[in-house]
Amino acid sequence: MDPRRVRSTSPVPGHVAIVMDGNGRWATRQGLTRARGHVAGEKALSQVVEDAVEIGVRHLTVFAFSTENWCRPAAEVDFLMTLMQRTLRNRLQRLHANAVRIRHLGRRTGLPPTLVSAIETAERLTADNDRLTLSLCLDYGGRAELVDAARRIAEDAAIGTLDPASLDIPTFARYLYAPDLPDVDLFIRTAGEQRISNFLLWQCAYAELVFVDTPWPDFDRRHLRQAVEIYATRNRTFGTVEDPGRSAARSAPGRQPCTSTNAP
Ligand code: FPP
Numbered sequence: 001m002d003p004r005r006v007r008s009t010s011p012v013p014g015h016v017a018i019v020m021d022g023n024g025r026w027a028t029r030q031g032l033t034r035a036r037g038h039v040a041g042e043k044a045l046s047q048v049v050e051d052a053v054e055i056g057v058r059h060l061t062v063f064a065f066s067t068e069n070w071c072r073p074a075a076e077v078d079f080l081m082t083l084m085q086r087t088l089r090n091r092l093q094r095l096h097a098n099a100v101r102i103r104h105l106g107r108r109t110g111l112p113p114t115l116v117s118a119i120e121t122a123e124r125l126t127a128d129n130d131r132l133t134l135s136l137c138l139d140y141g142g143r144a145e146l147v148d149a150a151r152r153i154a155e156d157a158a159i160g161t162l163d164p165a166s167l168d169i170p171t172f173a174r175y176l177y178a179p180d181l182p183d184v185d186l187f188i189r190t191a192g193e194q195r196i197s198n199f200l201l202w203q204c205a206y207a208e209l210v211f212v213d214t215p216w217p218d219f220d221r222r223h224l225r226q227a228v229e230i231y232a233t234r235n236r237t238f239g240t241v242e243d244p245g246r247s248a249a250r251s252a253p254g255r256q257p258c259t260s261t262n263a264p
Contacts, residue, residue, distance in 0.1 A: 011228075011231075011232035012055060012056045012057065012228065012232075013057060013185035013186035013208075013228060013231050014057070014058045014059060014182060014185050015057075015058065015059040015060075015061065015181075015182050015183065015184050015185050015186070015203075016052060016057050016059070016060050016061070016184075016185065016186045016187075016188065016224075016227075017060075017061040017062070017063075017184040017186070017187050017188070017199065017200050017203070017204065017207065018048070018060070018061070018062050018063065018187075018188045018189070018190070019063045019187075019188070019189040019190070019193075019196075019197060019199055020041055020044070020045065020062055020063060020064070020190060020216040020219075021189055021190050021191040021193055021215070021216055022037075022190050022191025022192075022214075022215030022216045022217070023037035023038050023040065023041040023215070023216055023217060024037050025037075025191060025215055026040065026041075026191075026215040026216070026217045026218065027040070027217075034076060035076070035079045037217060038079065038080060038083055039083065040217035041216045041217050042083055042087050043217070044216055044217050044218070044219050044220065045062060046087075046091055047220060047221070048060075048219065048220070048221075048224055049095070049098075049100060049132070049134055050098065051220075051221040051224050051225075052132060052224065053098055053100065053131055053132050054221075055224070055225070055228060057132060058131075058132060058133065059132070059133045059135065059181065059182060060132060060133070060134050060135070061105070061134075061135040061137060061181070061184070061200065061203075062134070062135070062136060062137065063137050063140065063197075063199050064080075064084060064136050064137055064138050065080060065081075065084070065106075065137070065138045065139055065140070066137075066139075066140060066141055066197070066198065066199075067106075067107070067139060067140065067141030067143075067144050067198070068141065068198070070110070070139075081111070081112050081115055084115060084118075084136075084138065085112070085114055085115045085118045088102070088115075088118040088119065088121075088122050089118055092121070092122050092125065092126075095122075095126065095134070096125055096126050096129065098131065098132075099129040099130065099131035099132070100126060100129055100131060100132045100133075100134050101126045101127065101128075101129040101130065101131075101132070101133045101134065102119075102122040102123060102126045102133075102134050102136065103123050103133065103134070103135050103136070103178065104119045104123065104135070104136050104137075104138055105135050105136070105137045105138075105140050105145075105177045105178055105181075106137055106138045106139040106140030106141075106144075106145075106177065107139045107140075107144065107148070108139070110139050111138060111139055115138075119136075119138075133181075135178060135181065137199070137200075140177075140199075141198050142196075142198045142199055142200055142201030142202065143198055143201065145176060145177055145201070145202065146201065146202060148175075148177070149172065149175035149176050150175075152175050153167065153172065153175050173202070176202060176203075181203060182203075183203050183204075183205065183206055183207070184200055184203045184204045184207040185207065185208065185231065186207065186208050186210060186227060186228065186231045187199075187200075187204055187207040187208065187209045187210065188210050188211075188212065188224075188227050189209075189210075189211050189212070190212050190213075190214055190215060190216045190219050190223075191212075191213070191214070191215045191216060192211070192212075192213045193211070194209075194211045196209075206236070206238050206239075208230075208231050208234045208236065210227045210230050210231065212226075212227065
């Protein structure tokens, strides 16, 4: 069965997505440079990956660098690129030993070649790992992902390999950066902001949103567990209602059959 079609109602979210916000504010508050905030953020991420494995999360997707982050000061952009490359190199063996699969989501063409090469090495080495998939969103934007998908769909339609009339939700999803990435179950954003900020727009269609005030460098296993506990209390209906008569009503004469798969 296509894993994207399995909607999680388990108390443990299968797919957790995190906007790791607040590195800069965390650093500034302590009189440190923003770079030090990102270093602390990287440490927090490494720990959260281990905690997610322990909890039984299967997919962890993190927003590490957005399509909009290029507008930051050049020195900060350079620092982040170097930090990510260093992280991939230094943490790779441990992640591999923990059966974590690493992959990149986003546009690769604007990234420094040395970072792309570190990503490719990590992706190759960990390709068969299946305990947790860690998707690193770098030069990623939800709108860019949808535009890139739409462009490829239009190209396929133009050369006749895709019939526009056959385009439906599962077909569209096959053109996303990672077609096998399931819908997000739990979306977490740190540092008090309550926005999605162009992150996984397609995949978050039915995500449960949890916002925490803690800045990312201070986020640890207690916060992750708390977010999972909040998630477990949510009533996920995916646009339907909890009504035992529902299936009877659906099959009543004259009604359209409910083929609905709003989410892939
Ligand atoms: C947002 O905080 C954070 C980022 C734009 C970068 C995230 C990067 C890391 C956590 C470090 C390493 C990541 C990897 C994948 C190795 P902000 O800078 O916007 O904070 P602010 O809103 O307080 O200024």
